[in-house]
Amino acid sequence: MERKEKVNERKTSRGRQRIEIKKIEKETARQVAFTKRRQGVMKKASELAALCGAEVVIVTIS
Amino acid sequence: MERKEKVNERKTSRGRQRIEIKKIEKETARQVAFTKRRQGVMKKASELAALCGAEVVIVTIS
DNA sequence: TACTCTATATTTAGTGC
DNA sequence: GGCACTAAATATAGAGT
Numbered sequence: 474m475e476r477k478e479k480v481n482e483r484k485t486s487r488g489r490q491r492i493e494i495k496k497i498e499k500e501t502a503r504q505v506a507f508t509k510r511r512q513g514v515m516k517k518a519s520e521l522a523a524l525c526g527a528e529v530v531i532v533t534i535s
Numbered sequence: 536m537e538r539k540e541k542v543n544e545r546k547t548s549r550g551r552q553r554i555e556i557k558k559i560e561k562e563t564a565r566q567v568a569f570t571k572r573r574q575g576v577m578k579k580a581s582e583l584a585a586l587c588g589a590e591v592v593i594v595t596i597s
Numbered sequence: 598t599a600c601t602c603t604a605t606a607t608t609t610a611g612t613g614c
Numbered sequence: 615g616g617c618a619c620t621a622a623a624t625a626t627a628g629a630g631t
Contacts, residue, residue: 488621489610494585504615506610507587513608514579514591517625521576521595523556525569528596531580535589550604551627563598568627570599575625579608 497503511533518529559565573595580591 486612486620486622487610489608489623490621491623492586492610494582496588497586501615502610503587507583507589508616509609510579510583510586514576514583516608517572517576517579518593520556521569521572524554524559524572525565526558526597527569527573528594529576530592530594532592533583533589534591535587547629548603548605549628551606551625552604553606554627564627566598571626578625 497506514533515531518531521527522529559568576595577593580593583589584591
């Protein structure tokens with residue numbers, strides 16, 4: 474299906490919200506945050522390695 | 536000394552520029568990028584750990 | 598060398614499919 | 615559970631101190 478079909482849709486997103494840095498209690502939300510953020514950390518780490526010729530090892534448990 | 540003294544200074548920054556993800560050849564620039572970005576990766580990792588109750592270990596060499 | 602500042606690039610919370 | 619999207623939060627390149 475079409476990627477963008479914003480024709481005359483109302484905005485449905487309030488964009489990124491600020492969150493407190495404390496454990497997310499809701500299981501599913503925590504899982505989602507973990508997936509997204511692990512990806513982000515990995516990307517940043519790859520960039521660090523590539524840009525600076527450094528070795529970066531990351532281990533995430535759970 | 537004062538943090539902000541922008542009184543009637545011209546803008547001196549073009550803001551964050553886009554860079555290519557390849558090894559930075561200039562030694563000093565690479566060192567600066569390494570310092571800034573390692574800090575950033577560490578912060579992201581801490582947040583991941585705090586938010587998701589995960590264990591994150593990062594090792595950076597050089 | 599490390600820190601500050603500004604403008605802009607990038608990440609991601611919330612939402613829908 | 616994952617992908618796509620939007621808009622706001624955050625990281626950071628470049629320049630100055």
